[in-house]
Amino acid sequence: MALLGLVEVDSLEALIIVDNELDPMSPAAPDTVQLSGGMGTLGMCSPHDLHDRGEAVKELRMSDICCSAHGLSVLVTATKGNVKHSILFDAGPEEEVWAKNVARLRPDLASVELIQLSHWHRDHSGGLLRAIRMIQDAKAARGASHHLTLDLHPARPDYRGFMLGEKIISLEADPSFDDLAAAGATIDKHDEVHTVLDGFFLISGEVPRVTPFEKGLKGAMRYNGQEDEWYSDEAIADERFLMCNLKGKGIVMFTGCGHAGVVNSAKHAIELANKSMPLHAVVGGFHLATSEPQQVDSTVRALKKLDPAVLLPGHCSGWRVKFAIERQIPGTLSENRLLEYFNDLFRHATDASPNCVEVNLAGGWRSFFTRDPEHVKAVLTGNFASYGKGEIFHELWSPFLGDSIFTTDGKQWSNSRQLIRPMFIKDRISDLEIFERKTQTMMSLFASPGEAFDLMDLFYRMTLDVTTEFLLGRGIHSLENPQGEFVHAFAEVQRIQMLLTVLGPIQAFIPRGAYKRGIKTIDDFVLPFVHSALALPVDELEKLSKSEKSFTFLHALAHFTRDPKVIRDQVVSVLLAGRDTTAATLSWAFYELSHYPGIYAKLRAEILSTVGPSRAPTYEDLKNMPYLRHTVNETLRLYPAVPYNIRFALTDTTLPHGGGPHGDLPLTVLQGDAVIYSTYAMQRRADLYPAVSDKFADPAVFSPERWETWTPKAWQYIPFNGGPRICIGQNFALAEIAYTMVRILQKYERLEYAGDWEAQFHKAEIVGTPGKGVNVRFNP
Numbered sequence: 001m002a003l004l005g006l007v008e009v010d011s012l013e014a015l016i017i018v019d020n021e022l023d024p025m026s027p028a029a030p031d032t033v034q035l036s037g038g039m040g041t042l043g044m045c046s047p048h049d050l051h052d053r054g055e056a057v058k059e060l061r062m063s064d065i066c067c068s069a070h071g072l073s074v075l076v077t078a079t080k081g082n083v084k085h086s087i088l089f090d091a092g093p094e095e096e097v098w099a100k101n102v103a104r105l106r107p108d109l110a111s112v113e114l115i116q117l118s119h120w121h122r123d124h125s126g127g128l129l130r131a132i133r134m135i136q137d138a139k140a141a142r143g144a145s146h147h148l149t150l151d152l153h154p155a156r157p158d159y160r161g162f163m164l165g166e167k168i169i170s171l172e173a174d175p176s177f178d179d180l181a182a183a184g185a186t187i188d189k190h191d192e193v194h195t196v197l198d199g200f201f202l203i204s205g206e207v208p209r210v211t212p213f214e215k216g217l218k219g220a221m222r223y224n225g226q227e228d229e230w231y232s233d234e235a236i237a238d239e240r241f242l243m244c245n246l247k248g249k250g251i252v253m254f255t256g257c258g259h260a261g262v263v264n265s266a267k268h269a270i271e272l273a274n275k276s277m278p279l280h281a282v283v284g285g286f287h288l289a290t291s292e293p294q295q296v297d298s299t300v301r302a303l304k305k306l307d308p309a310v311l312l313p314g315h316c317s318g319w320r321v322k323f324a325i326e327r328q329i330p331g332t333l334s335e336n337r338l339l340e341y342f343n344d345l346f347r348h349a350t351d352a353s354p355n356c357v358e359v360n361l362a363g364g365w366r367s368f369f370t371r372d373p374e375h376v377k378a379v380l381t382g383n384f385a386s387y388g389k390g391e392i393f394h395e396l397w398s399p400f401l402g403d404s405i406f407t408t409d410g411k412q413w414s415n416s417r418q419l420i421r422p423m424f425i426k427d428r429i430s431d432l433e434i435f436e437r438k439t440q441t442m443m444s445l446f447a448s449p450g451e452a453f454d455l456m457d458l459f460y461r462m463t464l465d466v467t468t469e470f471l472l473g474r475g476i477h478s479l480e481n482p483q484g485e486f487v488h489a490f491a492e493v494q495r496i497q498m499l500l501t502v503l504g505p506i507q508a509f510i511p512r513g514a515y516k517r518g519i520k521t522i523d524d525f526v527l528p529f530v531h532s533a534l535a536l537p538v539d540e541l542e543k544l545s546k547s548e549k550s551f552t553f554l555h556a557l558a559h560f561t562r563d564p565k566v567i568r569d570q571v572v573s574v575l576l577a578g579r580d581t582t583a584a585t586l587s588w589a590f591y592e593l594s595h596y597p598g599i600y601a602k603l604r605a606e607i608l609s610t611v612g613p614s615r616a617p618t619y620e621d622l623k624n625m626p627y628l629r630h631t632v633n634e635t636l637r638l639y640p641a642v643p644y645n646i647r648f649a650l651t652d653t654t655l656p657h658g659g660g661p662h663g664d665l666p667l668t669v670l671q672g673d674a675v676i677y678s679t680y681a682m683q684r685r686a687d688l689y690p691a692v693s694d695k696f697a698d699p700a701v702f703s704p705e706r707w708e709t710w711t712p713k714a715w716q717y718i719p720f721n722g723g724p725r726i727c728i729g730q731n732f733a734l735a736e737i738a739y740t741m742v743r744i745l746q747k748y749e750r751l752e753y754a755g756d757w758e759a760q761f762h763k764a765e766i767v768g769t770p771g772k773g774v775n776v777r778f779n780p
């Protein structure tokens with residue numbers, strides 16, 4: 001089958017005008033498809049400016065919020081270069097709803113060139129007449145061409161309806177061809193696949209039914225007026241989907257109800273594209289609201305095999321399928337692929353500044369997104385005094401981390417750093433006794449040889465136990481007791497914190513209940529430790545400080561200050577810094593090792609020749625295994641644990657280049673502007689590496705060997721950042737990671753991945769983790 005001239009478009013925007021569901025409050029996952037229409041955006045974009053209510057700037061009127069109705073209407077706009085085309089896909093069930101929501105959303109109606117009716121059903125056609133008139137009015141007001149095509153299937157039923165027991169329920173008639181033409185549209189009838197609007201869109205013909213579980217719409221009927229008879233019409237054969245070919249992504253398709261079956265439709269779309277591109281997104285009705293659980297299950301399994309990146313089931317899909325998708329294909333409803341989103345921003349970059357883009361976020365935040373090593377260097381060291389966490393970050397993060405090393409600048413920050421640094425001197429971190437105890441406990445929980453288990457979960461529990469013991473003198477024992485309340489609260493607070501950070505000014509609308517409850521749970525855990533350290537008399541602390549073994553981080557803090565809040569803030573901050581970062585790095589290392597038995601074997605050989613099969617490694621041993629070091633470096637190159645970071649300009653300042661017509665002048669950054677940098681995106685920039693050769697594998701591939709002959713240029717490899725705020729726990733982390741790897745590899749000869757290795761994705765919250773866990777099998 002041919003592609004029929006479907007061209008690749010650069011970008012795609014879908015404005016949902018009518019849908020069954022309305023939820024302007026739940027935030028989208030931070031890095032999913034960009035969503036508009038949330039409460040925050042509505043407030044910020046409200047036309048009702050205020051000048052008489054103190055500092056309030058806008059009034060959000062309830063009448064500005066869209067309403068939902070049983071039906072679907074989506075305005076799809078595709079852009080290629082300077083050319084834009086817009087299609088209205090269905091018009092919802094009622095004229096009033098369509099008109100009201102259009103008045104609220106204010107889309108550019110004059111630009112609509114074509115309306116496609118997905119199929120003859122009143123919940124898609126009910127708003128058509130009004131939509132045509134309003135589009136024509138908008139065109140007239142702009143003085144634009146009046147041409148408006150209405151793309152319809154020729155087989156319009158006189159009525160549609162459905163059986164309810166023995167009774168037939170009729171729907172209202174769809175608008176007639178004559179009425180639609182009279183409203184101002186040129187009718188174009190098609191039952192075959194065709195492309196429209198310069199090949200930007202493809203409208204399917206009838207969808208072949210190939211799956212055994214998609215059987216059409218149970219009980220659907222069609223009325224023939226001439227015969228005054230109702231007939232069974234479960235196939236709803238006139239349904240046609242809309243699809244586009246989105247650059248760098250693949251097929252994006254819109255289904256009205258998916259009566260042909262959403263899997264049949266998706267498979268047909270892949271066929272129509274000659275199987276030449278992946279299925280990226282399916283948006284619209286999946287018609288599973290009334291289906292049996294088995295059908296929902298079969299659909300989700302089959303969709304999973306087609307591996308879409310985004311699923312946006314709406315209209316008649318029903319909540320059950322959304323729930324099943326979230327369970328079976330986590331990440332597709334709320335896709336967490338921040339790298340793609342981040343890199344995608346550089347489509348808007350100019351030739352003068354290809355690796356830094358300026359973005360103006362809602363609420364007047366100006367941000368520079370950069371993956372340029374010179375920029376990162378300027379922010380972290382060259383212009384260190386001009387950039388900091390800033391007041392916004394401090395305010396946003398202080399409920400969780402208070403006035404600690406993470407949230408402050410200037411004197412406050414340097415005091416914290418001085419206080420914490422002594423805990424990370426070599427003598428303290430070269431004591432590997434905690435690592436030994438915890439890795440042994442962890443390995444005792446591994447599944448039996450040959451059985452699959454999630455190694456990542458154990459790494460997270462182990463690093464929590466190590467870090468709490470290192471900081472507080474007593475571990476939390478999450479390895480033995482995984483369901484602890486604290487463990488859950490710590491993860492939940494981090495998740496919400498990241499959300500609040502990326503949502504910028506709109507975060508004010510995010511409910512804080514779970515966040516506050518989580519912080520209370522953390523405090524309930526940490527504060528008793530703090531109080532018991534403060535209960536020690538000063539001379540006792542003094543005595544303890546002479547004994548390396550029993551003098552903990554907590555004691556050091558209590559020795560320095562008697563303020564429980566200061567101690568609590570620093571403890572929670574270092575716990576955050578030290579726990580997930582290390583667990584994520586270990587997880588990625590084993591994820592990669594499980595795919596490369598050759599690398600695993602080579603690493604194991606080095607370990608066995610250094611420490612034998614059972615001896616515990618010393619700090620010196622860990623330093624003396626170059627291939628082990630290369631393996632950890634390579635893991636941190638592909639997966640730097642803190643993938644995204646932010647600094648605010650504390651004064652008017654600059655970034656070293658990217659300004660001026662040729663990009664050779666500094667970029668002006670004003671006080672309050674944000675610079676968002678990604679070591680993850682930067683360290684994956686192919687242009688920063690030598691050409692691929694026998695000695696240097698493709699930089700996208702995991703290859704510890706590259707480190708044997710290559711050293712990264714300054715500021716191009718900075719998993720621990722650099723400059724005055726470089727990670728204070730770097731050596732502690734490297735020792736913990738290396739120690740754990742040595743102990744595991746000593747014991748097991750082979751490692752195998754037990755999940756779908758290719759399906760893995762980088763889930764970025766504060767720390768970037770393997771989104772699907774690390775399911776493996778070990779063999780002795």
Ligand code: HEM
Pocket residue numbers: 405406417420467573574577578579581582585640641642645646719720721724725726727728729730732733
């Ligand atoms: C693989 C593991 C680790 C990685 C990749 C890592 C990475 C980083 C990065 C990128 C920063 C800079 C954050 C910023 O300035 O916004 C940082 C800061 C920090 N890290 Fe780590 N870290 C790791 C492990 C640890 C551990 C184990 C500890 C302590 C137990 C720790 C303690 C800290 C502290 C206290 C800071 C704040 C430094 C400051 O602002 O002056 N880190 N880390």
